[in-house]
Structures are given as structure tokens and as C-alpha cells.
Amino acid sequence: MPNSGSESVDDYLKAILELSGPTGGPATSNRIAQRLGVSAPSVTGMLRKLSTGNRPCVTYQKHHGARLTNEGRRRALRIVRRHRLVELFLCEVLGYSWDEVHEEAERLEHFISGKLEERIARKLGNPEFDPHGDRIPSKHGTLPKRKTVRLSEAPAGQTAVVSSVSDRDPEMLRYLQRIGLVPNRRLTVLEHAPFEGPTMVRLHGERQSRGISPKLARAVLLQEI
Amino acid sequence: MPNSGSESVDDYLKAILELSGPTGGPATSNRIAQRLGVSAPSVTGMLRKLSTGNRPCVTYQKHHGARLTNEGRRRALRIVRRHRLVELFLCEVLGYSWDEVHEEAERLEHFISGKLEERIARKLGNPEFDPHGDRIPSKHGTLPKRKTVRLSEAPAGQTAVVSSVSDRDPEMLRYLQRIGLVPNRRLTVLEHAPFEGPTMVRLHGERQSRGISPKLARAVLLQEI
DNA sequence: ATACAAATTTAGGCATTCCTAAATGTTTGC
DNA sequence: GCAAACATTTAGGAATGCCTAAATTTGTAT
Known part of the structure; x- marks a missing residue:
């Protein structure tokens, strides 16, 4: 069963990936619970489940949070790939604006087959970026890193390219646009x-x-030129 | 909650719609179980659930099968609309062939929002037929009837237009094509x-x-000219 | 009319994923 | 070093939706 993984599992893996950040540090139960809008005990249960089996997706030590295994990261990045491909597809092909796509993609990402993923990618010309500027992982679940800095942390005089903005707040997105x-x-x-x-x-x-308030600035990532 | 209805509920409503046929007769537990690949007791439980609540989707008498209420038919037809729109979309926009689309649509139909449904329909020019020739219900969940006959029941000399073919068997579809x-x-x-x-x-x-063997012939519906 | 076969429902359980309340473990301020 | 504050886990339970095995009901054939 290469394609096991319920909607819930997908969401947990994505949350851990995003909470780990570029450092790959551990994601704590509370942060995961907060991000997914579930209770902390639910997280404990799921982490235990994800860390067992013959190919566990996370390593997990009680009271010390969870990290993705290579397997888990690969899976998480495939979900992210589908999310971002769907977002771009909705914009390019169906005329969505970039502040409308997140919610749709959040639902659809779980139900995109490998075949559909490939057809969407091909239709879009195997794109590298989604509408928010986030890089789209490869179909193998890999994503080489780039050097970025938050707008709020960029020194005066810094010249850069806007790398990405958080796609979670439609109002902010409209303002930034x-x-x-x-x-x-x-x-x-x-x-x-x-x-x-x-x-x-x-x-x-x-x-x-x-x-640009600090709150907004924190949502914008710059990529050094 | 106008959009309640789990994946399972969707599937049951669709199954009852299709098993009721043009007559609107009752769908028996066994037929539903067979079509959905679940056990008969599971069907009983779901029918009981669907027939209660403030706006029941089915009327249900023990041992005498289930019929859709108007509410239930409307819901079922909206799922069917999404299924058929997705099938056509996959063919027209993503280059699927007509024998590949059923499986994808069967999964995706449950997760198409009203907004996405509308954008897909608009992109396709508000089409009337899916790739198999089945009519696409309106967005309100209505579908006026047409007079059709099975190929296996058409008399010699009958002139007609192929109305639709079953979309459930890829091998048959390729043969018919x-x-x-x-x-x-x-x-x-x-x-x-x-x-x-x-x-x-x-x-x-x-x-x-x-x-054209009887088995194949039974899968083809003719619409009289 | 009745007994049998087929269809259907009831009874009892399992897995998933979520919850709240209570217990326990960790961190930190002083 | 220790207690309060916080984070996390355990315990116990609910809702869905599925299952098998055992009644029960229905309809039909004699």
C-alpha cells in the first residue's frame, strides 16, 4: 500500500513539516494541536500511531515532540506538491484569484491521484512556483533549499525578491496584492x-x-538576490 | 448546514437514485449493499440514519426498501452533476480518455465545492452531456427525463441516437469506442x-x-429520434 | 396452509479520530 | 532547590461506518 494515509495523517505530516521549519527541529504536541485545531490528546494518539509500524513517518519521544523521518518528509512533501499544484491550477485554468485557492486546495490535496497530479503538472508546464511564490516539491517528494529571510528581519538597504507570503489569510493577501x-x-x-x-x-x-506592520512583515519571505 | 453529507452518505444516495431507475421504485438493501460493496447490515444502519432527522433524504420501511425524498433526489443529483462535470473536465481540459475518468470522478465528486462546480461548468460552457453521453443535472439538482430504450431491446429497423453507455467498465468502453x-x-x-x-x-x-453481445448491448441506451 | 429459502434486521464488535477531565511530567522564576 | 505554571499524556468515552453471526420477516412452492 504505497498510497496509504488518511486525510488526518496527511494533515499531521504537513503540520509537522511546516512546524519543523528549515532546521528540522521537533514539532511539539501543542503547536500541532493548535495548527490543526484539534485537542492535544488527539495529537498524542496520532503521533504514537505515526511513529509505529514497519515504516514510521515520525520519530517521537514522549514530552519532546515529533520529527519527520525521511519517509515522513517525502510523504509530507508530496501532499504539499499536490496542494501547490492545485492552487496554481485553480488560478491559471479556472480563474481563481490567489486569495481564494488555499481553502479549496486544502480539501482537494488529499484526493489527487498520482495520475491527476502528473496531468495537472504537465498542463501547467511543470511549474516551479505556486501562486504565492512557494516552491513546488518534486513528484518524488524532494525540495532543495534556498536562502530566505523574513521581511521583518531584512536590514535596511537589502535588495531581494519576494519569495513567498503566507497563504492562510485572504484579507492579508488582498492587502499585499x-x-x-x-x-x-x-x-x-x-x-x-x-x-x-x-x-x-x-x-x-x-x-x-x-x-507594512510587523505582523504582515513576518508573513513575507524574501529571497536574497 | 446545507452541505452536510459525508462521502458515505453521498454514495448511498447515488446508489439509491440509480437503483430506483426511471420509475422511482424502491431500492432494496441487498441491491444497495451489492452496488456499494458493503454488507447488508451496514445498509440497514445507514438507511435508518438517512430516513430520520428533520429533513430525511429517504423514506424507508423495514423489509421494503428505500426511496429518495425530494430532498434526497436533489442531493443525489447534485453529486451526479459533480461526477459528470468532473468527468468531462478531465477529458476536455486534462486530456483523459473517456475510459479513465470514472474512477477519478468517483473520488473527487465528494469534494467539489459549489464554487468549484460553477467554475468547472463555466469553463466547459455549461455543458449538457458528459463524455459518456449522460445528461448533466442542473445545479439545483434537477434533470428532466427523455425517452430512452436499451440497445438490447430496440427492434430491428429502429433508428436512434446513442444516449449513453455505462461508464463502469473501461474494457467495454474501449471496445465500444x-x-x-x-x-x-x-x-x-x-x-x-x-x-x-x-x-x-x-x-x-x-x-x-x-x-454486440447482449451484455454489451444492455450497457448502451438509445434515445429515439 | 406451511415450511423452506431468500432477504433483511438485530446484536455485538472493531477501527478511526475526535473529545473532556484528570494525572503526570517538564521548565522556570526566585 | 522547589513550587507554580505550563506542556503533555493517560483514562474514558462519543460518533461514523464498517464487519460477522444470529435472529427474524417475507414470499413462494408445494
Whole structure:
């Protein structure tokens, strides 16, 4: 059964992947519970399940959180690939705007067969980025890293390309789109304001965005040029 | 909650719709169990559940099978609409062949939101027929009837249009396609053979199909001209 | 009319995934 | 070093939806 893994399992693996961050550190029960909107005891039960079997998806020590195994990371990245392919497909083929796609993709990602995944990817020309600028993992569940920094942590004078923005808040997405802060847009950070006050950025020398609050700034990832 | 209804519920409603046929007669537990590949007791339990609540989907008398209520029929037809839209979409937009789409659609039909349903329909030009020639119900869950007859029951000399073919057997579909027996194809029945031996039909005066066995013939619906 | 066969329902269970409440383990401030 | 605060796990239970085995009901054939 290469394609085992319920909707729930998919969600847990994705959550652990995202909570582990680039460091691959452990994801704690509470963070997982919070992200998935389930109770902490539910998480404990699922982690125990995921860490057993002949090819466990996570390593798990009581009270010390969970990490993905290679198998688990591969699975998680395949779900992420499907999520991002679906998002891009909805935008490119069905005229969705980028703030509408997350919810649909969150549901559909669990039900995209390998064949459908391939057809969608082919239709889109085997794309590298989703509509939010996030990289699309390979069909084998791999994703080489790039060096990125949060907008809120970028020093004044930094020139970079918007790498990605969180796709979880439609209102924020519309705001960012309105001020021109979209993926692959080149920009220069005018003022570094890590804790409060506006961060101003110049976009490609033409337009200027003001009043990016730290909260918003934290949601934007820059990729160094 | 206008959109309640699990995957299982969807499947039961669809099964009852299809087993009721044009007459709207009751669907028996065993037939439902057989079609869904579950045990008869499972069916009993689900029918009891579906027939209770403030807006029941089926009426159900012990030992006498189930019928859809208007509410139930509407729901079932909306699932069927999604199934058929997805099938057509996969063919038209993603290059699937008509014998590949059923399995995908069977899974995806449960997870198509109203918005996605509308975008797919619009992209396809609000189509009336799916790739197998089956009519696509309206978004309100209605489907006016047409007069049809099975190929196996059509008398010799009958001229008609292929209305639809069963979409459940890929091998049969490929065979029918090879001999040119596809939806909306006009044909004349040469020989009436209700029980055994081949039924021969002439297609549009040009091509001739031979060796249609009763089993295959039963899968083809003709719409009188 | 009745007994048998077929269809159907009841009874009792299992797996998944979630929950709350209570117990336990870990971390941290002083 | 220790207690309060916090994080996590255990215990016990609910809802779905499935199963098998054992009644029960229905319909039919004699």
C-alpha cells in the first residue's frame, strides 16, 4: 500500500513539516494541536500511531515532540506538491484569484491521484512556483533549499525578491496584492523595523509600499538576490 | 448546514437514485449493499440514519426498501452533476480518455465545492452531456427525463441516437469506442437479438458495428429520434 | 396452509479520530 | 532547590461506518 494515509495523517505530516521549519527541529504536541485545531490528546494518539509500524513517518519521544523521518518528509512533501499544484491550477485554468485557492486546495490535496497530479503538472508546464511564490516539491517528494529571510528581519538597504507570503489569510493577501507585494517582485527594504512601526519597501524602483506592520512583515519571505 | 453529507452518505444516495431507475421504485438493501460493496447490515444502519432527522433524504420501511425524498433526489443529483462535470473536465481540459475518468470522478465528486462546480461548468460552457453521453443535472439538482430504450431491446429497423453507455467498465468502453458506438452517434439497429447472439447496428449509414453481445448491448441506451 | 429459502434486521464488535477531565511530567522564576 | 505554571499524556468515552453471526420477516412452492 504505497498510497496509504488518511486525510488526518496527511494533515499531521504537513503540520509537522511546516512546524519543523528549515532546521528540522521537533514539532511539539501543542503547536500541532493548535495548527490543526484539534485537542492535544488527539495529537498524542496520532503521533504514537505515526511513529509505529514497519515504516514510521515520525520519530517521537514522549514530552519532546515529533520529527519527520525521511519517509515522513517525502510523504509530507508530496501532499504539499499536490496542494501547490492545485492552487496554481485553480488560478491559471479556472480563474481563481490567489486569495481564494488555499481553502479549496486544502480539501482537494488529499484526493489527487498520482495520475491527476502528473496531468495537472504537465498542463501547467511543470511549474516551479505556486501562486504565492512557494516552491513546488518534486513528484518524488524532494525540495532543495534556498536562502530566505523574513521581511521583518531584512536590514535596511537589502535588495531581494519576494519569495513567498503566507497563504492562510485572504484579507492579508488582498492587502499585499493591492500594495504590489507579490511573489517574484524585486524590492529594496528602506527601513528596518523589527518590532514596531512601519517597514517601508521600494518595489522595483517604481512603487513604494508603506505601513507594512510587523505582523504582515513576518508573513513575507524574501529571497536574497 | 446545507452541505452536510459525508462521502458515505453521498454514495448511498447515488446508489439509491440509480437503483430506483426511471420509475422511482424502491431500492432494496441487498441491491444497495451489492452496488456499494458493503454488507447488508451496514445498509440497514445507514438507511435508518438517512430516513430520520428533520429533513430525511429517504423514506424507508423495514423489509421494503428505500426511496429518495425530494430532498434526497436533489442531493443525489447534485453529486451526479459533480461526477459528470468532473468527468468531462478531465477529458476536455486534462486530456483523459473517456475510459479513465470514472474512477477519478468517483473520488473527487465528494469534494467539489459549489464554487468549484460553477467554475468547472463555466469553463466547459455549461455543458449538457458528459463524455459518456449522460445528461448533466442542473445545479439545483434537477434533470428532466427523455425517452430512452436499451440497445438490447430496440427492434430491428429502429433508428436512434446513442444516449449513453455505462461508464463502469473501461474494457467495454474501449471496445465500444473501437467499433464507433459512442454517445450522440446516430445509428440504425439491423437485427434484434434480445437474449443471445450478436446485435448488429449500422452507424449513421457509414460504418457497421458487429458482434454486440447482449451484455454489451444492455450497457448502451438509445434515445429515439 | 406451511415450511423452506431468500432477504433483511438485530446484536455485538472493531477501527478511526475526535473529545473532556484528570494525572503526570517538564521548565522556570526566585 | 522547589513550587507554580505550563506542556503533555493517560483514562474514558462519543460518533461514523464498517464487519460477522444470529435472529427474524417475507414470499413462494408445494
